[in-house]
Amino acid sequence: MAGLGAVSTIAAVSVARSMTRRAHVEDPYADEDFEVLDADRSYVVTAPDGVPLAVREAGPTDAPLTVVFAHGFCLRMGAFHFQRIRLSEEWGPQVRMIFYDQRGHGRSGEASPETYTVTQLGRDLETVLQVVAPRGPVVLVGHSMGGMTVLSHARQYSQYYGDRIVGAALISSAAEGVSRSLLGEILKNPALEAVRFTARSAPKLVHRGRRATRSLIKPILVAASYGDEKISPSVVAFSQKMMYGTPIPTLVGFLHALETLDETAALPTVAKIPTLIACGDRDLLTPAEYSRDMAAALPDSELLIVEGAGHLVQLEKPDIINDGLVRLVKRATPPSRLKSLTRRWRERARRHD
Structure with missing residues (x-):
């Protein structure tokens, strides 16, 4: 009955926070356009198994550095809205930013359930990199399952780290142990296991039971998202829109x-490069201990524990995360190193042309 108890606990947290938020009507983002990414340059990268991956990019195509953002579970590239807005101003023409929707999320295509694995997400990231940034230095930024995607990529493509991949940020993520967190307790919920069984054996029934499935998982996603009761109602509405827009087979898969x-096997590879490890101290899904564990294994890491923030720390406390990403890029690409890397990749490009 542990799973049922965990669901009850998190549901109570969700209700309490919602009631508190309604008492605070000030909304600094009431007029915010959260669909800015939709206006950026767009194209589709097709994975080897035929799944179309939606991509957006901002910044000059010939910028000396590319930063690639991988979003988390039940979200889409818009989860990096505040990074897209603020960092494009900060970095200017020096950085090109790439955002993409993971398979089964956002504008990307759904896929066979057996491909909904972290290993496959790492392969998808490499497919995106081969198309959008085949040359030149790259910094990877992953939130939640996106951070796990980065680790999966590092495990499978270790040869690029310290060369093509020069830095990485793992935000609200973990290398292992999620089953020991509150999320792990929730995953033991018998009702949720029944949904997963139905998804495997009769996927059409899952679509028919969409409302019931969402009502089961909704308290988990909502309550764990934010730690501060004063979070902007517009930000909350935007994140819920992303979550509820995720197809049920993707969510379950x-x-x-x-x-x-x-993905602990990836840590020695990631240790070759500067990293930012960030997490909210009120994160219920990937608690701060997971970030501390990763930082302990990464000697060139900055550990950033954000006070009062929940799982969606990059939306809740964007300035703190943005400042951390700016510091990461400076550490990963000091002027002399960036010039050397750019020259090396241009020479390689000429040899291949």
Whole structure:
């Protein structure tokens, strides 16, 4: 009954926070356009198994550095809205930013359930990189399952780290142990297991039971998102729109991947490059201890524990996360190193032309 108890606990937290938020009507983002990414240059990258991955980019195509953002579970590239807005102003023409929707999320195509694995997400990231940034230095930024995607990529493509991949940020993420967190307790919920069984054996029934499935998982996603009761109602509405827009097969399919996560083998590879490890101290899904564990294994890391923030720390406390990303890029690409890397990749490009 542990799973049922965890769901009850998190549901109570959700209700309490919602009531508190309604008492605070000030909304600094009431007029914010959260669909700015939709106006950026767009194209589709097709994965080897035929799944179309939606991509957006901002910044000059010939910028000396590319920063690629991978979003988390039940979200889409818009989860990096405040990074897209503020960092484009900060970095200017020196950085090109790439955003993409993970398979089964946002504008990307749905896929076979057996491909909803963290290993496959790492392969998808490499497919995106081969198309959008085949040359030149790259910094990877992953939030939640996106951070796990970065670790998966590092495990499978270690040869690029310290060369093509020069820095990485793992935000509200974990290398392993998710099954020991509150999320792990929730995954033991018998009702949720019934939904997963139905998704495997009769996927059409899952679509028919869409409302029931969402009502089961909604308290988990909502309550864990934010730690501060004064969070902007517009930001909350935007994040909920992303969550509720995620197809049920995607939501159910990736639960097993999170439950069995173990990307600790990637840490020695990631240790070759500067990293930012960030997490809210009120994160219920990937508690701060997971970030501390990763930082302990990464000697060139900055550990950033954000006071009062929940799982969607990059939306809740964007200035703190943005400042951390600016510091990461400076550490990963000091002027002399960036000039050397750019020259090296241009020479390689000429040899291949």
